[in-house]
Amino acid sequence: MIPPHGGRLVDRSVSGEDREQLAREAGRLLQVQLNARELADLELLACGGLSPLEGFMTESDYRSVVDSMRLANGLVWSIPVVLSAKTEEHTKAKAGQQAALLDEAGRTLAVMEVADAYSVDHDYEAQMVLRTSDEGHPGVQYLRSITPTYLGGRIHLLRHPEHRDFVRHRLEPKETRVLFAAKGWNRICAFQTRNPIHRAHEYLQKCALEITDGLLIHPLVGETKADDIPAEVRMRCYEVLIERYYPRDRVVLSVFPAAMRYAGPREAIFHALIRKNYGCTHFIVGRDHAGVGSYYGTYDAHTIFGEFEPEEIGITPLFFDHAFYCRRCGNMATTKTCPHLEEDHVALSGTRVRQMLAAGELPPSEFTRPEVAQILARGG
C-alpha cells in the first residue's frame, strides 16, 4: 500500500476523557467560526486527507509553501491550508493559546493549539498560488473575502462536521485504504472532478483502468463557484454512469469533501498528494486540471509535475491530452492518438452544453451518455 505523504496517516480525532476535557473547556476559549472552505479543510486535516499536515499552517509552512511549493521541512506541498482571523481579537491570538473552531451553527468541532497569528499579503499569495491577482478569478475573490491574518496550529477534532448529503459515499482515507486492500488492488487510479463525467472523461478513466487494478472516482463536493453544476446533480450522473457503463467490481465512488481553489497547476499537485493519502497509486491529470477561464495554459498542470523528482510526489500522474470522439476514427481519442482534423471531432464547450440543455436539446451521445444528459437537462 502506498504510504501517505510524509510517511504517516494523520489522525487528529480525540476521544474518551481527552475529548470530554476539551469539550468542557471549549466554551471558555477564543471562538473562531470557520467558513465553508475552512470547514472542509478541518475535516480533511482531521482524517489524514491532508497528511502530513496536523493543523492549519503556521507562518513558516505558509510562506515556504507560497514561495517554493514545499513545507518548511522540504516536503512537497503546493496549496496553503490556512485559517483566517474573523475578528480583531483573533489577530491578537498568542502562541500557546487555544481556540475553539466552530461550524456555521456555532457548534464546537475542534480545538486548535494556536502556534502563531501572522499577517499575509493576499496579492502576493494570489500571484504565487493562483498565478493571477485578477478580480475575476474565483480564488482571488475568495482571498478578498477573508482577512489577511492567519492563525496556525495543530487541531484536535472533537466532533465531525455534520453531513446530510452523500452519506453513503463519504469514505475517509483509512476506509479507502482498507477497501483497496480488501479488494486485493495494488494499483489504484484516482479521478478528480468538479464536473459531470462526459465521454471524454470516461475515456481517460478507462484508459487508466486498463493499466491499474481499480478506479476511485473521487468527485469534489465542497464549495465551488456559483455556475458549477451542483454536487447533488453531478452525483446522480456519476451513479447512473457507473451502473450502466463501468465494471462494478473495478470502481469505487466516494466523495472528496474539499473546497475548490481553481489554482490550476498547483492544485493538480495538491489533488495528487491528497489522493496518495487516500491510498491511490496513480492520478489522472487531464487538460486544464483545476483550471478556470483562461488563467492557465492547457497543459500547465502536466508540466508542473516536472518541477519535482517523481519520488517526492510519490503518486504517479497519468497525463492525458484533450479527448473527444472522432467520426473518422470511429472511437474516442485524444490529440495524441488521432490524426484527423478538428472538424471530424465531436467536442463541445461547457458554455455550448449549457445552452443546449437550457434549450431542451440533449448533447450528442458521442459527447455525453444520454442518461447523463437527461439528468443534466432536468437538474442542471
Place this chain on the structure above:
Amino acid sequence: MANRTADTVTLKIPRPLYDHLRRLIEGTGFRSVTEFAVYVLRDLAAHPAPERRSKEAETRSALTEAELEAARKRLRELGYL
C-alpha cells in the same frame, strides 16, 4: 551521483531540507548537518529491514485492530464490502 574520495561519498538532499536540518541542529552537539545525517542514518540502518508483508498486513500495521475493524464495519454497512 556519488563522488568518491578514499573514505566518504557525497549524497544529495533538497536544499530546503538541508536548511531545515541546519536550523534544527543549532544549539545541539552536532557540528554539521553531515554529522547529524550520519548519526540518524546509522541509527536507521541498525534496525533490520522489515519483511515483505501482504497488503492487508501493511494496512494492518498502519492502523490499530480497532481502527481496521471500525473501517471494515463502516464499509460493510455502506455496501462497499
